[in-house]
Amino acid sequence: MATTSASDQAFKFPILIGDIGGTNARFAILVDAFAEPKSFPTVRTADYPTIEEAIQAAVLDKTSLQPKAAVLAVAGPIDGEAIELTNCPWVVRPRDMMKSLELGEIIVLNDFEAQALAVSALPETGRRKIGGGLPHEGASRVVLGPGTGLGVAGLVRARRMWIPVAGEGGHIDLGPRTARDYALWPHLKTIENRVSAEEVLSGRGLVNLYEALCRTDGTEPVHGEAAAITAAALAKNDALASEAVDLFCTYLGRVAGDLALIFMARGGVYVGGGIIQHLLPLLDPKRFREAFEDKAPHRHLLADMAVFLITEPLAALAGLATFARTPRFFGIETAGRRWVA
Structure with a gap:
């Protein structure tokens, strides 16, 4: 070898x-x-x-x-x-x-090394900007994407080469912030008593989130798959499905902000994954961006970082x-x- x-x-x-x-x-x-x-x-x-x-x-x-x-x-x-x-x-x-x-x-x-390789040269037609911030040429980048799991990778520039940095960042802890979060967290499914980001920000994670909301409010779940929850949110005929999608986007923004700080991603934060393609019509840019930047005492750092949604399906x-x-x-x-x- x-x-x-x-x-x-x-x-x-x-x-x-x-x-x-x-x-x-x-x-x-x-x-x-x-x-x-x-x-x-x-x-x-x-x-x-x-x-x-x-x-x-x-x-x-x-x-x-x-x-x-x-x-x-x-x-x-x-x-x-x-x-x-x-x-x-x-x-x-x-x-x-x-x-x-x-x-x-x-x-x-x-697989997320491949996503990182993609964002080294992703054209304007393959991405959509969320909010402010300008990417710095040659600066570090980070990519994350909810799908079957939650993939994470970094991309750094050194010696005139792009170097992808793979890892298992999707398994970091995810904690509550708001009163609604604190009511919801005891009802989330866990792995050995911890809530990892992947258990919320993935296909099964959206189901986990929706079912936890139902348990919190004492309501019987009516959807058992991520696609059904997304469809109900798009149809605006199920308040808890809509809240699950809203919270999903908020938590995704929080995790994206954490990763942006870890990599000091002045070159841009890229969000891809199969689920994002389905959630694009429902993603509130202001909600996502607020969660992304809410990182006191470093809000100003995040406000200057660009965030892009990867719209290229074969990135x-x-x-x-x-x-x-x-x-x-x-x-x-x-x-x-x-x-x-």
């Missing part, structure tokens, strides 16, 4: 790129350094027992192109020869994949494609994450 940085070498084309989350997997093939990625329909991870079968059926059986390398982003920590995904039963075994899919090289990154694939084309522009250590046949 190689121990060098990906910036030390180039990949052989065509390159398979993949963004594998807890619920969905998205794949594309990059034919050369100048071509746009050839995308394939989104795959539901539950529809295939293994990642190899998904790639074979959804990608390789649909094209005559044979990838020579793969750059994959997965939702979970990368440790060892068998990479388990946090919210998906797939196990990524790169050496087995190279044999079964006839690949010469595989690099596996964290992670775009980030992986940018990296695959020009790995020398990114400081990504591949020790333990790169396999060569």
